[in-house]
Amino acid sequence: MNGLAILIPVALGLGALGLAAFFWSLRRGQFDDLDGAAARILIDDDEDRPA
């Protein structure tokens, strides 16, 4: 029973942290260009060198 007093706030806190992180990324515009973000990983930064 005492364990719950610690575990529940911890669980809620972690969840709230995730939610806060999501809101932060939403406000920073990370969801503005979902297609671009998916494609960006395929860009080779070192194109000049032979593969």
Place this chain on the structure above:
Amino acid sequence: MSSAPLRSADAATASTVLVVPAMHCAGCMAKVERALTAVCGVTSARVNLTARQVRVDHDAGLAQPQLIEALSLAGFASQPRGDDLAAPPSAVKPLLAPLAVAGFACMNVMLLSVSIWSGAEGPTKELFHYLSAAIGVPAILYSGRPFFTSAWGALKRRTTNMDVPISIGVSLATGLSLYETMNHGQDAWFDGTLMLLLFLLAGRALDAMMRDRARAGVDGLLRQAAAGAMVVGREGTVQWLGAADLVPGMVMRVAAGERLAADGEVISGASRFDQSLLTGESKPIALTAGDPALAGTLNLEAPVDVKVTATGTGTALAEIARLMEASGQVRSAYVRIADRASRLYAPAVHSLAALTFVGWMAAGAGIHQSLVYAIAVLIITCPCALGLAVPVAQVVACSALLKRGVMVKDGAALERLAAVDRALLDKTGTLTLGRPLPDPLVLEALPRHCAEVALGLASHSRHPISRGLAEALMARGVLAATLSDVSETPGLGVRALWQGRAVSLRRPDAASGIATTLDVAGEPTWLIPFADRLRPDAVAALADLRKLGIEASILSGDNRAAVDEVARELGLAAQAGLTPQEKQAAIAALQAQGHKVLMAGDGLNDGPALAAANASIAPGSASDVGRQAADLVFLGDGLAVIPAAVRSARRTMAVVKQNFALAIGYNLLAVPLAMAGLITPLLAAAAMSTSSLIVIANSLRLARAAR
């Protein structure tokens, strides 16, 4: 953000947003960003692929044309973004935050609920109920807002929609759970309510995502068309002005290959103009000084100066826009299938809940207990699977269609398309490619070295005929000959030296229709006729439409002879020489006979007809008006996508109906249990997620529908 460079706080830098419609993959993104950052003075360039835009931060001294030039060297056409074309507000974004909150709250409350279900008793259970309420109530208030506002709007207009039963169910369930929590009751329903909101918001977000994605594509095309003109100043200066800034009396210099931005009168020069976009007439008309020229027509041959006589509301274009505004009734009167279903569904659910309440009262269960059972009925019947049934199916079908190059503007378009039983097709630009192509027989007969010279000459000119010729020759694998002393005389042609021999690609001495003449000194002259040709798969596509039970006919503004030729070739009935009003009337007549009409067209003159038809489709090469008025826009030269789109729309509707059947079947099982008072929060949560998952799985089958 605007098209003009923005001054940021640091006065030495500015940023510009350019629209680059041709970007579509990682390779394009990299090329665009590299090309721009290589320009001296650019600090950074960041592509937004969804909006097909690139944002460039650069020194204030750097001018836009330099950026556009750098991009065109990299092979991308671009344009500064106009203010009026600023990206429409995204429909998904306002739903993301409620979705996240509902997800967070749902998971946490579910965690607490699981411990209650597995036997937490006494003070622990009460504590958990209070915790659930503390998380659940604010979360429900926040993430339920999209539904509450929409339901309130519907009630104010004295109608109902899907959101009315949702809002009633959600608020009653929340109120009851709160009451139970405070009175040490047996069950609280926060978990079920939040799960319901989560699923419904997910459906809503998917629906919005589909619309956003298609809009981004269509807007990308729209931004491509330059609306404006080079205006000649009094001192001979030439300046680019947007269409909105043109006033009567200004003189526009219209180069070959440009479209007129306003109605006017030719004051110097002579050329032939293609009016097909405006009237459907395929034969170019010759205009000289003193003749009136209409906005939207394409200058084919030589640069001319045109004095603006009318702009904005005064033009022939504006008349068409006015017609279109008046002709959207069929579509605005269309009620989406989800709303039609909920019109039947909501009263049924509410009377069942009322019946449960009355029944238990009569059986002597007491107000509180009867209310609990009635609300259990409301929660269990909340249209969770129904809310997902339509959007998931449509999103899956639309993304499958998008892969084939068909952009669907919204889900309602797909529903209307599925019901179509009659198709009307415009000729110029829809059945045909809408651009002059060289005669393939002549190209075949052309000796190799002549073809090489022709390509070399054609590639030096921006004239539409030259470009068409260059494209066709390159498609045949011809390599350009090396030429020297190339010079272009506007209106006459290109001349050069090839291996010491004079060669030229010029206007023919005498020709009916469009043609060009290839001269190679010491060899016979070649006349290459140009004509607008049928799309390569038009015959097959029309046969396919007939197989779907859709009878097609031609509705054209072009002259009788030209239309009859195409009609004979395709074996279709045809009406020719129609004005935009008459096209609209033809559609209205068919609709009056009970037909559901699909209109396929591209021109300005098709705009009113596209808006009046039950569903409409336009090629990506269509006029702005055509693309805006149409429900679907297809890319590429093939017409086969039209029957494919109809087929996939019908398949989508079939799946939507299956989904409804599944959702209602689930209710048939669950409602008697709820009315009997046997449903616990655990059962409700399990039933809700199972039925939603089944509906989603069924919809995913559509991923293959467009293939």
